[in-house]
Amino acid sequence: MKPVIRNLLLFVIILGAAGGIIGLYMYNKKNPDLSKAKADFALQVSELVSEFNQDEASASSKYIDKVVEVTGPVTTIEIKSDSTMNITLADEDQMSGVICTFPGIANPASIEIKEGEIITVRGVCSGMLMDVLLNDCVLVK
Amino acid sequence: MKTKILLAVFILSAFTINAQKFMTKNGYIGFYSHTPMEDVKGDNNQVASILDASTGEIVFQALMKSFKFEKALMEEHFNENYVESEKFPKSTFKGKITNLPDVDFSKKGSYKVTVEGELVIHGVTQNIKTPGEIEITEDGVNAHSQFVIKPEDYKIEIPAVVRENIAKEMTVTVDVKMAPMGN
Numbered sequence: 564m565k566p567v568i569r570n571l572l573l574f575v576i577i578l579g580a581a582g583g584i585i586g587l588y589m590y591n592k593k594n595p596d597l598s599k600a601k602a603d604f605a606l607q608v609s610e611l612v613s614e615f616n617q618d619e620a621s622a623s624s625k626y627i628d629k630v631v632e633v634t635g636p637v638t639t640i641e642i643k644s645d646s647t648m649n650i651t652l653a654d655e656d657q658m659s660g661v662i663c664t665f666p667g668i669a670n671p672a673s674i675e676i677k678e679g680e681i682i683t684v685r686g687v688c689s690g691m692l693m694d695v696l697l698n699d700c701v702l703v704k
Numbered sequence: 705m706k707t708k709i710l711l712a713v714f715i716l717s718a719f720t721i722n723a724q725k726f727m728t729k730n731g732y733i734g735f736y737s738h739t740p741m742e743d744v745k746g747d748n749n750q751v752a753s754i755l756d757a758s759t760g761e762i763v764f765q766a767l768m769k770s771f772k773f774e775k776a777l778m779e780e781h782f783n784e785n786y787v788e789s790e791k792f793p794k795s796t797f798k799g800k801i802t803n804l805p806d807v808d809f810s811k812k813g814s815y816k817v818t819v820e821g822e823l824v825i826h827g828v829t830q831n832i833k834t835p836g837e838i839e840i841t842e843d844g845v846n847a848h849s850q851f852v853i854k855p856e857d858y859k860i861e862i863p864a865v866v867r868e869n870i871a872k873e874m875t876v877t878v879d880v881k882m883a884p885m886g887n
Contacts, residue, residue, distance in 0.1 A: 589777055590775065590777055591775060592775065592776045592777060593774060593775065593776060594772065594773070594774070594776050594779065595776070627769065628769075639730075641730045643730065643732065643749045647749060649730045649749060649750070651729070651730075662729060662730065662750055664749050664750060664770075664772075666772065689750070689767055689769035689770045690767050690769050690770075690793055691767075692729070692750070692752050692765055692766075692767050692794070693729060693752055694729060696750050696767055696769075696770055698750075698769075698770060698772060699772075
């Protein structure tokens with residue numbers, strides 16, 4: 564066939580293949596591993612909770628789906644499964660805290676975090692129920 | 705006089721066991737469906753629930769955005785297209801244990817219960833009735849239940865393109881460990 568037509572055909576095939584690969588990649592993409600991610604916001608637990616308590620609607624639009632780093636004291640630790648754990652950070656003076664779910668912990672029982680310890684957690688904000696909720700969390704060393 | 709006071713304390717303590725409320729903010733609710741095309745599985749580990757042992761009333765609250773999926777795209781579709789979590793951020797269940805007298809909150813063990821109430825998903829309310837188990841432990845009260853819902857009952861529209869990937873029915877699993885309130 565004419566070189567122009569052949570080249571055009573080749574171009575279309577390559578484009579199609581590229582589209583297919585990108586599609587497959589998107590389809591199989593897992594939830595983000597935040598261990599190397601950059602936070603959109605970094606603040607104290609008390610500050611985040613105050614913002615949500617003062618104006619939930621505006622705090623929601625500011626923080627939901629964003630990567631947030633919160634620092635604060637641990638109040639509860641709950642092992643949810645053999646790979647998932649929840650850690651709640653809350654300031655002494657506040658009624659609400661931040662519940663952080665860690666999805667990819669190899670051995671939750673081996674994590675040595677104590678109640679009262681001040682830690683920094685990086686996670687994606689999902690919103691608020693009675694506490695501010697973070698998911699896909701990782702511990703920031 | 706001493707006996708009367710002692711008696712009063714005993715009676716009062718008997719009432720307080722049954723008058724207790726139990727709660728958690730780390731409860732689990734997950735849903736699952738299987739089709740030859742793919743499995744859909746969403747897990748929420750940030751469910752809040754309260755049980756009033758004296759009335760058998762039980763309430764659950766779940767943030768839709770806390771349902772996590774293995775695939776990011778599935779999670780995006782779930783939030784943006786199916787349950788529209790921006791418009792309807794929470795799902796709730798307000799119900800009652802219908803056979804409350806069958807549960808002895810002061811005695812450790814597992815009790816079969818029936819729970820009936822209103823489930824709100826995507827802004828739509830449906831009455832549901834399901835069997836479940838209440839387990840009294842030394843830490844509090846565990847509640848477990850599994851039931852089936854139809855996404856279409858909650859006006860959740862699955863586009864034709866992915867219709868074959870998502871089953872018409874979802875199996876919902878509830879698993880919460882509640883501690884006594886006011887401790």
